Amino acid sequence: MGALEELKAENQQLRKLLNQAQRAGRAVPSRPAPADVAQQLELPDVVRYPLAEFAAGRGHRVPLPESVEEIAEVIGRENAVRLVEGTRPRGRRRWRRQLYVPAEMPEGHRIATLIGLEDATKLSFSHANCILELPSCHGLRKAYLADYVMRLQDQGADEAEIAREIGVEKKTVASLVDEGEYWRPRLQAPE
Template identity: 35%
Template sequence: MRRDLVARLPESVEEIAEVLGRDKALEFIGKLPPSGSRSWRVCVYIPKRISLDHKLVQLLGWQDACKMVYAFSGMILQPSNCRFIHRKHRDREIVRMQAEGMDIAEIADRVELSTYRVREIIALQGDS
């Protein structure tokens, strides 16, 4: 995979990626609910001990949950939500679909954005 296509992870996520691997870390963070009234913030408490029915086990599986407990026992983690990675991928896909001749309205429907926003993304990507 080309290096320029792989977004650099924020330090708060890199710590988790060192334990779980990049893909699992991003998947895990994507499953975390927003923290309170701040929809952009995610937060997770890593207990010192877990049982098979613990939420962490449900999110990660037993082995990965144990790795997290070993690495972050008793800590509250507030990793970046990494939405910028999703947006970068989505924007590349919008440009690709447009280059293949897909109608703006159809693209907007697929990516669940307004036609105005899709046109804006295409114009911004053309400037890059």
């Protein structure tokens, strides 16, 4: 089944749930959700989340944006960053990611498969029927990249090899090494 068919099936399932809620006497939204929100249910299939692993491990002292920190209080730091990493940018502001959180989290929902049903349910209790705007966690990404560059440098790689490895110019590697010196004492395993 292709991604479009999965999206259509999930959309039908959400419409059925909405109809059930209407019949149960619950309040119905006064206007339908925008088309962008309906399309957001298609999250990318990411196998590994290095930024989330970094945020929970060595990068536990790196500050997160306020909105991601708020979500992290509910579902944990690693899962909050995993949501950011697993959500595609949409709309005019490509650095922002929008994510609709339904009031009732079905077991097969993409958010549930991304962070687990238990944490997805916690998120739906705290942010039901909300469209979350997830920032790209630029500071965390820079700290992760600086840490990666410092580890390569510690293994004996020179700037040209590092630049080739991560796909940037030498001067970018030099600035990442400078940032790495700032982050080195701050990036340690959690206690």
